[in-house]
Amino acid sequence: MANPTSRAYARRSTYPGWFFLPAAIIYGVLFLVPTFASLYFSLTRWSLFSSEFIGLTNFYQFFEEPFLVQGLVNTVIFAMITSGLKVVLGLLLAVLLTSRIALRGYLRSVVFFPVLVSTVGVGITFTVLMHPTQGAINVALELVGIDGPHWLTNPSLALYSVALVDVWKGVGLATVIYIAGLVAIPKDYYEAARIDGSTPTQSFFYITLPLSRPATVTVITLSFIGGLKTFDLIWAMTRGGPGFSSDTIASIIYKQYQAGFYGLSTAGNVVLFVLIALLVVPLTMYLNRREGHE
Amino acid sequence: MAGLELKAIQKSYGAVEVIKGVNLEISHGEFVVFVGPSGCGKSTLLRMIAGLEDISAGELWIAGKKCNHVEPRDRGIAMVFQSYALYPHMTVYENFGFGLKLAKTPKDVRDRKIRDAARILQMEHLLDRKPSQLSGGQRQRVAIGRAIVRQPEVFLFDEPLSNLDAALRVDMRMELANLHRDLGSTMIYVTHDQVEAMTLADKIVVLNGGVVQQVGSPIELYQRPENLFVAGFIGSPKMNFTEVTIDSINGGQVTVSGADIQPTELSADTTGLGEGDTVTLGTRPHDLLADASGNISGHVSLVERLGNETNVSLKLRSGATWLVVLDGDRELRHGQELQLGIEDQKAMIFDAAGQARHMA
Ligand SMILES: Nc1ncnc2c1ncn2[C@@H]1O[C@H](COP(=O)(O)OP(=O)(O)O)[C@@H](O)[C@H]1O
Numbered sequence: 001m002a003n004p005t006s007r008a009y010a011r012r013s014t015y016p017g018w019f020f021l022p023a024a025i026i027y028g029v030l031f032l033v034p035t036f037a038s039l040y041f042s043l044t045r046w047s048l049f050s051s052e053f054i055g056l057t058n059f060y061q062f063f064e065e066p067f068l069v070q071g072l073v074n075t076v077i078f079a080m081i082t083s084g085l086k087v088v089l090g091l092l093l094a095v096l097l098t099s100r101i102a103l104r105g106y107l108r109s110v111v112f113f114p115v116l117v118s119t120v121g122v123g124i125t126f127t128v129l130m131h132p133t134q135g136a137i138n139v140a141l142e143l144v145g146i147d148g149p150h151w152l153t154n155p156s157l158a159l160y161s162v163a164l165v166d167v168w169k170g171v172g173l174a175t176v177i178y179i180a181g182l183v184a185i186p187k188d189y190y191e192a193a194r195i196d197g198s199t200p201t202q203s204f205f206y207i208t209l210p211l212s213r214p215a216t217v218t219v220i221t222l223s224f225i226g227g228l229k230t231f232d233l234i235w236a237m238t239r240g241g242p243g244f245s246s247d248t249i250a251s252i253i254y255k256q257y258q259a260g261f262y263g264l265s266t267a268g269n270v271v272l273f274v275l276i277a278l279l280v281v282p283l284t285m286y287l288n289r290r291e292g293h294e
Numbered sequence: 295m296a297g298l299e300l301k302a303i304q305k306s307y308g309a310v311e312v313i314k315g316v317n318l319e320i321s322h323g324e325f326v327v328f329v330g331p332s333g334c335g336k337s338t339l340l341r342m343i344a345g346l347e348d349i350s351a352g353e354l355w356i357a358g359k360k361c362n363h364v365e366p367r368d369r370g371i372a373m374v375f376q377s378y379a380l381y382p383h384m385t386v387y388e389n390f391g392f393g394l395k396l397a398k399t400p401k402d403v404r405d406r407k408i409r410d411a412a413r414i415l416q417m418e419h420l421l422d423r424k425p426s427q428l429s430g431g432q433r434q435r436v437a438i439g440r441a442i443v444r445q446p447e448v449f450l451f452d453e454p455l456s457n458l459d460a461a462l463r464v465d466m467r468m469e470l471a472n473l474h475r476d477l478g479s480t481m482i483y484v485t486h487d488q489v490e491a492m493t494l495a496d497k498i499v500v501l502n503g504g505v506v507q508q509v510g511s512p513i514e515l516y517q518r519p520e521n522l523f524v525a526g527f528i529g530s531p532k533m534n535f536t537e538v539t540i541d542s543i544n545g546g547q548v549t550v551s552g553a554d555i556q557p558t559e560l561s562a563d564t565t566g567l568g569e570g571d572t573v574t575l576g577t578r579p580h581d582l583l584a585d586a587s588g589n590i591s592g593h594v595s596l597v598e599r600l601g602n603e604t605n606v607s608l609k610l611r612s613g614a615t616w617l618v619v620l621d622g623d624r625e626l627r628h629g630q631e632l633q634l635g636i637e638d639q640k641a642m643i644f645d646a647a648g649q650a651r652h653m654a
């Protein structure tokens with residue numbers, strides 16, 4: 001009975017065609033034009049006022065960038081660490097914040113708060129907190145007898161320190177997505193499992209984890225893309241340093257842009273776009289294929 | 295042997311008392327049905343037996359063991375939920391075996407038990423399906439199968455048939471009765487449908503407002519309801535009531551009359567009753583018959599001719615409407631006057647407190 005009705009709906013649209021014009025204009029002006037323009041400018045030597053077509057030279061040059069490989073590796077590491085930690089911490093926090101604890105509503109706001117703060121502000125604050133000798137973190141560690149590391153000045157640690165701050169800032173969003181997923185799981189499943197002899201830990205692994213899979217897919221996808229594009233936090237905290245040890249593709253592109261190589265940095269953006277597509281499209285296809293089974 | 299005993303069980307949510315001191319004994323192998331209107335506390339009582347709800351006061355004994363603080367898995371129970379609560383990401387096979395898997399039952403034993411249960415329910419061909427690929431009736435059977443696999447001493451059912459259509463409900467009702475006969479386990483079954491209660495139960499517990507109204511076999515409840523609530527709740531169609539005054543008392547016989555009824559002699563327990571007292575007379579629609587010299591008269595307001603019997607709504611003088619089921623087909627006109635008699639004095643007297651006055 002539902003079928004013929006829904007087919008009729010599909011054929012006869014609810015709104016007149018011109019309703020979609022405003023959205024189409026905005027999309028065209030703000031998205032399509034810049035995208036194609038940047039594709040074009042990536043093939044030119046471009047100084048804002050004049051551009052000269054030079055073919056793929058920008059791309060050759062971009063791939064010859066001495067620290068590009070490290071930037072690529074850093075970008076992928078950063079994206080994997082942050083999305084992995086956001087999944088794990090977001091789910092655990094969501095489980096905690098959907099259980100019967102005191103101050104639940106208040107704690108939910110606390111967890112979400114960092115999402116609302118400006119990234120640059122967070123970056124500057126944590127740069128101060130992570131100062132090797134005077135930063136609050138190491139001062140606190142010293143009180144319990146631990147010699148805190150040089151969070152942002154040790155080249156093998158800087159990228160990971162920034163990643164931790166990114167997780168701190170972004171985990172609230174993951175938590176909110178997970179909370180929405182968890183409250184949609186009927187309580188009956190947990191009661192049936194309890195009668196089947198399931199401990200709370202077993203219920204988590206056999207019920208909560210598999211049934212929050214749609215939320216997991218959303219969190220992974222969003223935070224992985226966000227991680228690959230990450231720029232502002234890195235720039236605010238390390239500017240890619242020490243040396244080039246925490247450079248990501250986005251920060252490399254920005255440096256080229258700062259140096260006035262507009263065509264080159266535009267080519268870099270095209271490369272970043274392709275990289276994100278190459279990694280994320282198969283990832284979401286994989287995640288959604290498994291999900292479709294339920 | 296897994297009998298149950300409930301001793302002065304109470305349940306409060308904050309200041310709201312939902313179960314108000316329930317005493318009940320259930321012996322091994324009995325099919326007990328909790329029946330009552332929606333919101334009377336049936337589910338709450340069942341969930342306390344299951345261990346899903348804390349017991350505010352009183353004691354719960356299962357198989358001779360005090361179970362107030364025993365985990366659900368250690369009570370020897372299995373429960374079938376109204377929503378079925380099948381794990382949506384597991385196949386039927388995995389749903390059946392989940393409890394055994396958690397109990398670390400060896401794989402071959404588990405497999406045998408799962409297949410046994412599937413055979414009992416004739417769903418071996420569905421073991422690889424996910425719940426979403428099953429019909430409502432099939433899901434219901436999976437829910438029952440999951441309970442069977444646990445081989446519990448006590449089965450708990452919370453309105454298990456209420457999501458099925460009428461025809462399927464009758465089928466599943468018979469299947470549950472067969473299952474009870476074959477397994478011989480104790481079963482406790484919650485429903486608001488008194489027909490389900492009448493057809494399935496060895497023993498019915500009628501609940502209202504968190505208080506047990508009466509416990510007894512279906513026939514006992516039908517023939518000798520203890521109070522107005524049970525009399526009105528058990529039996530379909532519902533019992534008819536009217537207010538009457540006692541004209542005279544003569545040993546076990548009492549003569550009553552009222553706006554709707556000429557003086558009528560009935561047998562009743564008259565202890566404590568006196569002439570002039572107002573009581574309630576109740577009589578079942580099937581116990582009335584068309585009789586030109588009958589004591590009750592009214593105007594026909596609705597006729598349903600079913601062929602084998604005729605349902606008549608009768609507007610009485612007091613304004614009350616009675617339902618009468620007459621044998622055979624009757625041609626009655628709307629508005630026509632009809633005289634009724636009560637068959638074999640089959641009417642009950644309820645005193646001012648609503649208690650039935652059956653002869654001892
Ligand atoms: N968690 C709860 N908190 C407060 N009141 C509840 C809760 N669960 C049930 N109740 C109340 O207890 C009463 C009995 O509920 P329930 O046992 O579900 O009734 P039934 O199954 O007979 O329809 C209802 O009035 C309901 O509102």
Ligand SMILES: [Mg+2]
Pocket residue numbers: 336337338453
């Ligand atoms: Mg209920």
